[in-house]
Amino acid sequence: MTVTTADAPTAQLTRQDRCDRCGAQAYVRATLPGxxxxxxxxxHFRAHExxxxxxxxxxxxxxxxID
Ligand SMILES: [Zn+2]
Incomplete structure (x- = not known):
């Protein structure tokens, strides 16, 4: 598959994605302007939202x- 847009497709989070703060399964990804x-x-998303x-x-x- 060829990616033709400048922006990478938004990947969904998986079970392997973990909260940076506590290691629980991550449900929110925040991409900073940088x-x-x-x-x-x-x-933790609520804490930092x-x-x-x-x-x-x-x-x-x-x-x-979330189940
Ligand atoms: Zn957390």
Whole structure:
């Protein structure tokens, strides 16, 4: 498959993605304007949500997939 767009496709989070803060399964990925990714569980995303929004992070929220 050839990627023709400038932006990489948004990959979904998997069971291998872990919260950077506590190691639980990650359900939210925040991409900072500088390009670095941060992964959060639901709990830690809520704890950092305001700061991430303030930093202009691009957020992929998959908390609806939590069992
Ligand atoms: Zn966490």
């Amino acid at each position: 390009g670095s990714d941060l992964l959060f569980c639901g709990h 305001a700061a991430l929004a303030g930093a202009g992070a691009d957020v992929l929220d998959e908390r609806h997939l």
